[in-house]
Amino acid sequence: MYIRFHHQKKKKKKKKIIFILIYLYYFIEQNTGKWWKITQESLPTGSKLLSIILYSDATTTDTLGKSQLHPIYITLGNIPIWRRNKQDVKQLLGYLAILEAANKDLVRDTFHKSLRHLLEPIILLKDGIDLFINNENTWFYPRVSTIIADWPEAASFYLVYKSSNSNLPCYSCLVKRENLANIDLSVNDVILRTYDEMRKHFENDTQRSVYIESVHNFFLGFTISMQKNINIYLATVPDRMHHLDLRLFRYQIIFTCDILKLQHVNDNKLVEEIDHRLAAIPCFPGIKIFSNGLQSIARLTASEYRSLMKVMIFVIDNLYDENNNEVDNFVNNDDLTKLYEYWNEMYILSRYEEFSESDLEKFNICIKILDAIHRWVRMFVKAFKFVSPSNLKLPKLHLWVYHIIDSIRSYGAINGYTTETYESLHKYFVKIPYRISNKKDVEPQLLRTVMNPAKTPRTCKFSARLFEFSLQDANTFFNEKKDSVDNKMQTGFARFISCLDSYLDLLDGFTIIGET
Known part of the structure; x- marks a missing residue:
């Protein structure tokens, strides 16, 4: 009797596991997202999709920050995430032109002409390409899936006003600036910028009403067939490093220090205590030691901010007592500690290699119901709205809360379009070649420098042992x-x-x- 019952129980458990695996749709690689499915179905029978990922980011070439270059990199979405996030899987495509001109329209027009020159072979491709893979020819259609860029670069692609003080600062939607800190917007309130709508405004000379520049955006001149190759209004995705590491977490630390100064009589006493606690943390693998505390926060890198995330919750815990001075809008120490706890939950979730529908529901609760992310956003706004000079009208806060979910559903896990390894490529493709150049006609020299070392490893690489002896x-x-x-x-x-x-x-x- 027991054996039979145990067998039936095991059988039911197995069926339940199979059902769960079928029911849950995992958004891991890019080919599990909605964009891949829709694009693949639009291709001719027998052909395959070749997903192209671009990364664009201007960077300084010297320590004074007086000179800039704008490299653009390329990789393939067909490569698995774990392999794609290695440096050798990404390649420099070229340098976009940067003009130091008083006429900003000329600068924008030159930027888009450079993009057209780089992307035209893909845009005008009609019959696909044959690639020899695994000893056979495969018919591919290349499509630009995502363009990874920080806020200024994304605004340059869209040709929207870059200023965060404009009435419509978000490059993805038409939300007004006064609603950037509003975390209770409905779906109807977040009207996306679409190709058709933006083109109508440009043709009717009403582009100023949606805060786009008067310069011709070559993406708006696409035919329907060209839009299949690249749709700029769907391709640009939020980047975790620039949005979370270098901005929102930095704001959270700065506003925390401002709160501590406002709430207590001895302005800098608690801030100095934070510095003391950070400096007292012993050495541990994977954690940077902040011997000077937060004094150099303006110069911290994304990696250093990630180290701070691991320890700030312990630094803030039991930092101060209750509101003995009867300060208005007082933030309790427990609430401040929970704020960092909710941040860590959200950040860990953003680093998942895969997302099930239940995980995505957690992200959606950030807008709809009480969830870890939702609690972080609400507490962030509640705690810091009175100390923020802009009343938390932060475009990157809005972009992360309202637009990251669509990116995950369309293109898979966030780890598939992060910029950590791209940033490290600046060292090899921009900074080092620039320093060994004579600083005149820099771009041609840089291209010659980065092309020559690429050939060297192939000629010096050992394919097999020449000799073996004792x-x-x-x-x-x-x-x-x-x-x-x-x-x-x-x-x-x-x-x-x-x-x-x-x-x-x-x-x-x-x-x-x-x-x-």
Whole structure:
């Protein structure tokens, strides 16, 4: 009886697991997102989709920040996320033109002409391409899936007003600036910028009403077939590093210090206590030591901010007492600690390699019901609205809360379009080549520099072992091979034997402890 019951129970459990696996749709790789499915269905039968991911980010070339370059990188969405986030899977596509001109319209027009020059081979491609993969030809249609960019670069692609003080500062939707800190907006309140609507405004000369520049946006001149190759209003996605690491978490720390100064009589006493607690943290693998506390917060990198995330909740905990001074809008220490707890929950969720529908529901609760992310946003607004100079009218806060979910559903996990490894490429493709140039006609010199090293590893890479021998038989082996190798290798053999003899003589000079 027990055996039969146990077997039935095990069978039901197995069916339940299978049902769950079928029911849950995992948004892991890009090919699990909605964009991939829709785009693949639009391709001719027998062809496959080649997903192109672009990353655009202007960077400084010198320590003073007086000179800038705007590299654009390329990778493929067909490559798995774990492999795609390696440096060698990304390639420099070129440098976009940066003009130091008083006429800003000329600067914008030149930027879009540069984009057109780079993307035209993809845009005008009609019949796809054949690629030789796994010893066979495969018919691919290349499509630009995502463009990863920070806020200023994304605004340049869209040609919307870059100022966060404009009435419609968000490049993705038409939400007014006064509603940027409103976390209770409905779906109807968030009207997305679409290709058709923006084109109508441009053709009717009403582009100022939606705060787009008067310069011609070459993306708006696409035919229906060209839009299939790249739709700029769907392709640009929020980037976690620039939105969370370098902005929202930085704001959270700065506003925390401002709150502590306002709520207590001794203005800097608690801020100094934070510095003291940070400096007292012992060394631990993977955590940076902030010996100077938060004094250099303006110069912290994204990696250093991530180290701060790991410890700030412990630094804030039990930092101060209740509202003994009867300060208005007082933020309790427990609430401030919970704020950092909710932040960590949201950040960990954003780093998931895969998202099920239940995880995405957690993200949606950020707008609709009480969830960890929703609580963080509400507490963030409640705690810091009175200390923020802009009353938390932060475009990146709005963009993260209202637009990240659509990006996950369309393009998979956020880890598939992050910029951590792209930023490290600036060192090899921009900063080092710039420093070894003569600072005149920089772009051609940089291209020559980055192209030449790319050929070197291929010629110097060892495909197999040339020789294999034991040290005891080294003399015999070299004597046998000396007539069949060139002069350089014979010289190498001789030097190897000389060094080996010196090493053995050195060993003979040592006295082994305990030997009589």
